Amino acid sequence: MLDATRHPPRLPAAPGVGYKSQHFSALRADPGPVKWLEVHAENYMGDGGRPHAQLRALRDDFAISVHGVGLSIGGEGALDADHLARLKTLVDWLQPASFSEHLAWSTHGAEFLDDLLPLPYTNATLTRVAEHIDQVQNTLGRQMLLENPSSYLAFAESTWSETDFLSELVRRTGCGLLLDVNNVFISATNLGYTATGYLDAYPTDAVGEIHVGGHDEDQDDDGALLLIDSHGRAVADPVWTLLDYALHLTGPTPLLVEWDNDVPDWPSLRDEAGRAEQALAALADR
């Protein structure tokens, strides 16, 4: 178990955005309310070139959060030692304010499936994920944040609720949590529970960062609404409303807008960050 007090989250309780390289110049010229940037770890695991040069320039003006999408913390097998070593190399030279990963799996054997795949919430999964989180935190020498998934289905064998599962992981490993409010909204809709009920049961004391992002609407086999975690459009109004509810529980928190597909021009993303700024300001005014 890591002593989390030695590594408090250092991201500012302000708006951040998921960084896209095409925004490099426009973002630096007019950051608007954006105080920090989140980068996907794997995109910066090359040996050099423009990606590294951009990060070196950006870290002078912005706090940086490294967000992994490939560690497969929920994988049935051992963590990929090579990948963990690459992550350590990146974190060691970049010294980001935060590192986060997902409660999901993506690697099976020698294959990387490039998606965040779901886990059954069982005692066996709990033990395995806790061991993997310990390994990551010990290797990196810092606390990590763990993000709740967007779900389209559940496992019959699950014996834990997702919120209890996350609470127990925090208790066992000392990790923090990345609360993705869009994912809560998606999972609640898709699996038929209330999003506010989920947040009431969620260990909000452990939250070091919040995500909001866009989703798409589809239908399942029965014609029921099925929300898809696409990150390809503006944040939906009900997700902003749910964010207000979440912020009342967490207090001021670093707040990230994610837009990873059909990426808009910089002013559009900056405007979304402006909405995140309003949500944080409304909390301060209360």
Add this chain to the structure above:
Amino acid sequence: MHSGQSEFRTALLDPAQPVPNGLTIGQGKPITKRFAVYRNNVTVALVDALKASFPVLRKLLGDKNFDQLAPTFARAHPPSTPLMMHYGAEMPAFLAAFQPLQHIGYLADVARLEVAMRASYHAADTTPLPADAFGAVQPEALLAATLTFAPTMHLIRSDWPLYDIWRFNMEESAPKPRAEAQSVLITRPEFDPIPHPLDPAETAWISAILNGDAIEAAQDAAVARAPDFDLSPLLTLLVQQGALTHLNTPKD
């Protein structure tokens, strides 16, 4: 019933497989479309990565053909690491063995070029060899010297007009490919890899240097291809583009 990740993975990449056991959204409700979200996510992610990585190949095949080829490739060769920047390294070999496209002989070489352009983009930054490095060495020592290339430099040997094919598909109003063999030299002066055409003698010279041969031996290999081979333009290009990092004279 327990649904292991092995079973999940098999059903993800092969739509003909049944949805794994043990997944639910409530008693008796069908979950085919819900599982299909994961199937679709994986396929779209891999196909999008291939589209971004092989723009010339996609242009040569046309969107429709590429969109059929990419999922076939992805099922046969899912990524072996989370470094999606290098995904598709097996594409040249896959194309070379892919029966329906074997009548287009240069496709595998184009794929090799596109894999190398990406590798160059992400390669380590190094300090280039200064232009005056050659003048500081005695002629005899120079002939016995070897050279070290920057990790951003790549040589793609080809029997096809590979550079012309690349340019014709990437640049507006580029001339039609000539009927000649062209290898391609990739350099990265700063951040953007640049392809350059090489004739057979230049290709022989760079191949020899890559092989660790001394400059004199490389010169012999080039002259064997073209008796009037002149190294100056090639050496100027390599130095100006920052493609060399070290001149290793025997006393070193």
